[in-house]
Amino acid sequence: MSDRLIQSVARSLDILEQFSFTQTELSVKEISEGVKLSKSTVHGLIKTLSQRGYLEQNQENQKYKLGLRLFELGNVVAGNMEIRQIAAPIIAQLGETLQETVHLVIRDGNQAVYVEKRDGPGSIRMYSQYGKRAPLHCTGVGKAILAFLPEKVMEQILIESEMVAFTPKTLTDPEKIKEELSITRDRGYAIDDEEIELGLTCIAAPIFNHKKEVIASISCAGLKFRYLEESQEMRPQQVIQAAKEISRRLGWKE
Amino acid sequence: MSDRLIQSVARSLDILEQFSFTQTELSVKEISEGVKLSKSTVHGLIKTLSQRGYLEQNQENQKYKLGLRLFELGNVVAGNMEIRQIAAPIIAQLGETLQETVHLVIRDGNQAVYVEKRDGPGSIRMYSQYGKRAPLHCTGVGKAILAFLPEKVMEQILIESEMVAFTPKTLTDPEKIKEELSITRDRGYAIDDEEIELGLTCIAAPIFNHKKEVIASISCAGLKFRYLEESQEMRPQQVIQAAKEISRRLGWKE
DNA sequence: GAATGGCGTTCGACAATATCGAACAAAATG
DNA sequence: CATTTTGTTCGATATTGTCGAACGCCATTC
Known part of the structure; x- marks a missing residue:
């Protein structure tokens, strides 16, 4: 350009x-x-x-x-966003079974844009807003995307991103982040453990298009103490399954 | 300007x-x-x-x-739209009791813009989309607004609007429309009887701000044959009450 | 595989047009 | 009522947007 x-x-x-x-x-x-x-x-x-x-x-x-x-x-854009229509019912379903807030973000350059959500129950809600933007390197949704991007693209994004520490747990060293992303890739899902806000944890999984490129991710966010319960062990698998289902409906094949 | x-x-x-x-x-x-x-x-x-x-x-x-x-x-605009936040629960409630599609539109010049809705049950849904624009003179929501606008503003809008007949029932003669608006004013609510689409009827009531100016309206739209049932007699009053409640929360006083 | 046509993109020269400061109008403040 | 602040208008200037022409890329055709 x-x-x-x-x-x-x-x-x-x-x-x-x-x-x-x-x-x-x-x-x-x-x-x-x-x-x-x-x-x-x-x-x-x-x-x-x-x-x-x-x-x-x-x-x-x-x-x-x-x-x-x-x-x-803005509504024309929303209406044309294929992934949003496809993901909406799956996200609603996931939120229902997990009883937590679920987000769908898509990548726009080196940022994540929130395009769909399903608020969790209870009075404690995450602050989130359609159209909001967030960095990729320190959010669950962002890491789920970064980890599955071609290495060169990922590195370029890390170079361009300014590393701001939102909490003491935020990783700001590119090398540490790369390690974390490598773990994420192997594990199949990303974890945000109070990196953007204390008390807040989230699990996120990538979404692929028909060309097997990561284009988006979904996350399940909640308060940290709830995640320690044993009943929550299946949570990552459920998030991954939901993400896979969205990918599939976008034309992705394993 | x-x-x-x-x-x-x-x-x-x-x-x-x-x-x-x-x-x-x-x-x-x-x-x-x-x-x-x-x-x-x-x-x-x-x-x-x-x-x-x-x-x-x-x-x-x-x-x-x-x-x-x-x-x-677009989402910043949506988030700042006070009336939308206020009206949302009331519209949801109204849709629930009437079991029909309910819309909220606000006036923008000589057009109506759809800003909130609650889809009715059943497979037959009205086509409607956030941000969509419609003329004022031949829709229920539009007539509910026009009828309560200061006479000069109303006349100006009728002059500026190009009169297109969407169905055989669409009024295109400004004088006839003025008569219709006068009836609407006395009755307190507007009726769209297949003027924009055959088979489609709707009832709409105006919403006022704290300065007692009409700024918006809500409507309940449905298929015509359903409106003939006796059980539907209370419908206009329910729409008017909902509109009044929204006006009140916007600071309007009778 | 060369030739063609269609389309997105770049370039250079020219004049139209966006820009700024200054001035004016209209509220708000004391 | 003077003063300050802020929205708006105007005119002169050179910056900047504009267009036609040309380029290069891809796909289709012969």
Whole structure:
């Protein structure tokens, strides 16, 4: 991909990306500071985005927020996501039998994107949101993908990823991570043992497409103390079986 | 809103809008024909959108489809939509008692956008999709909104809407529609009697915000013959009550 | 296996157009 | 009522987006 990118388009995307679950409304000034452009430049871009429904202005405080057109397009993407439709019933089933929160993520470059879930019972729920992104090297879902990627791709991703320690248990040394991934590959499933949040454990298994490439993974996440119970021994096998079933329906053959 | 819009940004949005539920993959050629621009211009825009994850290229056939970044932003919009969170449980409840498909739409200009639903039981389901848009003047949900809008706004919308007859029962004469809306206002709920699809009937009620402005509506849609049963007499009242409850939780006071 | 056609992609030159600062308007603040 | 802050408009400028032409790749055809 060459580098002759359209400046104003890239800038308009920068503007959209200023918004998030926590930053839902922004003023022109805040946006212009965020993207480091003059107010007038930003204003022109914002005006274009608003007129087309990609941004909306709150008439009470003049601030802007993301518009409904994005909701619309986002749902087109969701609707076209074959794997999501295929996986949904299997994930629901798995969540039911395990009585835990189950996630489906797909790989996008060196990140994992959450595309489907099934919340577990009880008041303690994991924070998770459709479309959320997470690093590959320190999450169960991510490791399940990394471990089965071609070695060169895996190494490239580890080089590109910035290693941030979320908890004392997060692995940040690429060599240690590679060891862990090797174990994961042999075992057939990945374990996240409080690497992203203390008290949180998860088991994840890879999903393959018809070309036998890892493209996604599912995980079963829960509080650590529950995983120590003997009745949970079969859990990894159940996650693996569910992942295999999704792979199969995607055209994968053993 | 003045008209000094940024051409290249508007064009990039034109490109995104070429895609839909039915048109999920497009080639550069198809896009350039769709937006009536040279291949090279389109290519530059596409390249920018792809590099940022708003489009993705299928490596097998070179075609492009909408990217995950839109899924992400679309979910931010969904997450920020207060009314959606508030209405969801009420809609689920209503669907349960009525045993029919229930929809929540919000007004966006002169269109209705479907933002939440609860599918009815049975194999016969209405085609409906999150983010889908529909005209206001010939749908139950739309008429429930139009009828309670300030007269001038309503008239403006009728002027701007192109009147397409979806079925022989669709009203296309603005005067007839105004009469119908007047009846709707007095009755407190709207009826769509096969105006958008033959065999399909629906009952819809308006939702108001804290400023007593109509901003949305809910509907209960089902096959016509079922609505003739006597047991269904209470249905309109139940839809109205649910809509009122949503309005109340949005800060509306009678 | 050379020739053809179709399509995605790159390149260079030109002029259209996006950009910025400054000025204006309109609220919010004291 | 003065002052500050912030959204919006305008005009001059050169940056940057645009197009046509050409390239290269793949598949199909003869």
